[in-house]
Amino acid sequence: MVSDGEVPPAPPEYRLGCLLHQVQAKLARASAEALAPYGVDGHDLAVLVVLATGETSSQIEAAARLGVDRTTMVSLIDGLEDHGLVERRRSSRDRRRNVVRLTPSGRDCLDRADRARRAAEHRFLAPLDEQTAATLMRALRALVVEEPAAKRSGGHPP
Template sequence: MTADTSPLPVEPRLGHLLARVHARLARASALALARHGVDGQELAVLAVLACGEPLSQVEAAGRLGVDRTTMVALIDGLEDHGLVVRRRNVQDRRKNIVGLTPYGEECLRHAEGARLAAERRFLAPLGEETAATLLRALQVLVAEDRGRE
């Protein structure tokens, strides 16, 4: 018997599957968030800023894993829409602390609800137990990646 050396079809390759699933989830999330005037990245910024402790732009960027330039652009856009406000850090005047406005808090509540509902619809074909297992597995992989940084 000879070994089959023909290339595997694209479908069972992990990277390909993850990319396709991510694209579908991104589309579903974008549709759900559009009526709230934010996209997924902006919603992530609002969520990080709502963590309960004052954060500088640099600290928020670090938590999200985005570069400083991208964070400045995101904060500028959110500030232009009245969702966040910058203020000087009284302990270190070189830093800006970024916080949610009341409108930003309201937007976060509604948009996060829409995101969560879209995510539940997206995962529904898996069933609750399998969806929970998938989320836990992905969290393990993300934690593993953070340990290497």
């Protein structure tokens, strides 16, 4: 018997980490299914998105924006290049640097695959009403995006 002062541990299905893991796995499966017809996965799509912004032109810059190591980025770019979605050239200003750009096929793939991803996310969130889905997205962004220290502490240093 549990005394009034003791709280039994929550079962795994009620723990935040377990729930987040299950939600992420379910969304990953839905996204993979949606992206498969375009020959890309979520990692490939992220690279295409970063390259499409025009703010990133080198493999190293793209790797930094995505938070992946250089070796992983080389592998991702190799695969996208093999499929004709990106082209890689040496920089005319710095021969040590590879400049990577979307090809017309890459731009088309990005547009179609991103529409499919958005539709998959919409279907995934369908059990929630629109307001709840928007609140969930705001809450997740708040947990991921680091707030300035002054805002977190009410204007005082931690």
